[in-house]
Amino acid sequence: MKQETRKQEIIRIAAKLFKEKGYSAVTMRDLAKAMGIKAASLYNHINSKQDILKTIIISLAEEFTEGMKLIQTSDENCIDKLKSIIELHVRISSQNIYGMASLNNDWMHLEEKLEYYQKLRIDYENDFRNILKEGIVSGEIVNVKPDVMMFSILTTLRSLYIWIPKKEDLNLEELSSTLSKILITGINK
Amino acid sequence: MKQETRKQEIIRIAAKLFKEKGYSAVTMRDLAKAMGIKAASLYNHINSKQDILKTIIISLAEEFTEGMKLIQTSDENCIDKLKSIIELHVRISSQNIYGMASLNNDWMHLEEKLEYYQKLRIDYENDFRNILKEGIVSGEIVNVKPDVMMFSILTTLRSLYIWIPKKEDLNLEELSSTLSKILITGINK
DNA sequence: GTCTATATTTTGATAGAC
DNA sequence: GTCTATCAAAATATAGAC
Numbered sequence: 447m448k449q450e451t452r453k454q455e456i457i458r459i460a461a462k463l464f465k466e467k468g469y470s471a472v473t474m475r476d477l478a479k480a481m482g483i484k485a486a487s488l489y490n491h492i493n494s495k496q497d498i499l500k501t502i503i504i505s506l507a508e509e510f511t512e513g514m515k516l517i518q519t520s521d522e523n524c525i526d527k528l529k530s531i532i533e534l535h536v537r538i539s540s541q542n543i544y545g546m547a548s549l550n551n552d553w554m555h556l557e558e559k560l561e562y563y564q565k566l567r568i569d570y571e572n573d574f575r576n577i578l579k580e581g582i583v584s585g586e587i588v589n590v591k592p593d594v595m596m597f598s599i600l601t602t603l604r605s606l607y608i609w610i611p612k613k614e615d616l617n618l619e620e621l622s623s624t625l626s627k628i629l630i631t632g633i634n635k
Numbered sequence: 636m637k638q639e640t641r642k643q644e645i646i647r648i649a650a651k652l653f654k655e656k657g658y659s660a661v662t663m664r665d666l667a668k669a670m671g672i673k674a675a676s677l678y679n680h681i682n683s684k685q686d687i688l689k690t691i692i693i694s695l696a697e698e699f700t701e702g703m704k705l706i707q708t709s710d711e712n713c714i715d716k717l718k719s720i721i722e723l724h725v726r727i728s729s730q731n732i733y734g735m736a737s738l739n740n741d742w743m744h745l746e747e748k749l750e751y752y753q754k755l756r757i758d759y760e761n762d763f764r765n766i767l768k769e770g771i772v773s774g775e776i777v778n779v780k781p782d783v784m785m786f787s788i789l790t791t792l793r794s795l796y797i798w799i800p801k802k803e804d805l806n807l808e809e810l811s812s813t814l815s816k817i818l819i820t821g822i823n824k
Numbered sequence: 825g826t827c828t829a830t831a832t833t834t835t836g837a838t839a840g841a842c
Numbered sequence: 843g844t845c846t847a848t849c850a851a852a853a854t855a856t857a858g859a860c
Contacts, residue, residue: 452843466743467659467743467744468657468659468740468741468743469660470656470657470659470660471658471659471744473834473835473836474835474836474837475834475835475836483843483844483845484844484845484846485836485837486837486838486839486844486845486846486847487843487844487845488837489836489837489838490843490844491843494836494837495836495837525823551657551740552657554655554656554657555656555660578822585824586823586824587822587823587824588816588821588822588823588824590813590816590817590822591813594810594813594814594817595817595822597791597794597798598791598814598817598818599822601790601791601794601797601798602786602787602790602791604794605786605790605793605794608790609786609790621783624779624780624783625783625787627777627779628779628783628784628787628821629787629821629822630821630822630823631821631823632777632817632818632819632820632821632822633767633776633777633779633784633788633818633819633821634714634775634776634777634819634820635774635775635776635777641825662852662853662854663853663854663855664852664853664854672825672826672827673826673827673828674854674855675826675827675828675829675855675856675857676825676826676827678854678855678856679825679826680825683854683855684854684855
């Protein structure tokens with residue numbers, strides 16, 4: 447475990463504040479106060495508020511992209527690929543609960559990196575949708591509109607960060623398998 | 636169809652802007668510009684920016700509460716109650732896409748009405764969870780953690796506003812039944 | 825109902841001392 | 843690496859004329 451730099455600490459605390467109130471509502475003075483220093487001192491470590499947001503969001507978005515590429519090119523069947531995607535979201539979300547809030551809610555406040563983020567997001571959704579479509583063709587998945595299925599599963603996975611911290615007794619493998627059961631086989635008996 | 640008052644128009648346009656950038660990032664000048672007037676003129680119709688947010692969120696939250704109470708006290712079985720909840724979300728979300736964004740993302744910026752909102756939200760979730768628990772007892776619903784089931788279904792329903800406007804060919808009844816199928820019976824064949 | 829003018833506070837960010 | 847002091851811009855909101 448490497449020592450956390452002051453910059454990393456600022457980004458970590460910022461993400462926590464962004465989760466509570468959103469990027470726009472958090473001031474550099476709020477952040478400084480949470481760090482126990484003055485606002486001006488922050489600028490010895492970071493270039494701008496925007497820079498903090500960019501770092502939080504882009505690193506997470508790239509992590510999801512890398513995970514999806516591995517799953518996509520694996521030789522699993524479609525249901526197992528879906529289970530791997532669920533595990534990917536549970537893993538990344540539980541490792542960075544605060545950052546996930548920014549990724550979900552504050553991406554529109556990206557400036558220079560907005561287009562890049564949007565491309566990663568669209569590509570991710572296309573890969574996801576294609577897995578569902580392949581599953582329909584192969585007969586693994588019911589022939590229901592892939593867009594609605596993707597929307598339903600993906601919004602649940604994207605909202606994990608809201609819910610994970612509430613569970614004291616968090617077992618990641620158990621959560622992944624419970625979610626897989628609910629999302630894939632439904633809830634009716 | 637009653638004539639829209641100037642105040643209602645301001646609230647409608649504000650909700651649209653809040654959906655795009657969030658409450659905190661939208662200024663009264665942004666709103667005035669979208670209305671084609673000056674910022675000072677807004678205050679002839681509304682008391683404050685906070686008042687706009689309060690109106691948007693509380694009216695929607697109360698609409699959901701009323702709907703839930705009707706469903707809860709009906710004599711439907713649990714699966715049909717769930718289907719009714721799905722229809723409730725599809726109906727309200729499609730009628731007020733912009734407002735749903737504030738309800739989901741900007742409730743923490745409520746000031747005076749924050750506690751009231753939080754009570755409505757907790758009550759709603761308790762009613763939802765109790766329906767699932769009853770379904771487990773009656774054997775209609777699989778015996779999986781009710782919290783995870785509720786989280787999964789409710790986050791999907793709460794995110795409908797993101798996705799509904801993308802569909803040109805929106806048929807509300809069809810969307811409700813497709814969602815019911817996916818959320819209740821799953822996606823695997 | 826809208827305007828101009830303006831008060832007051834808060835914002836992100838910089839300069840320079842220590 | 844942090845501070846004080848400060849800037850320039852932008853924020854919500856009010857007063858009063860038309």
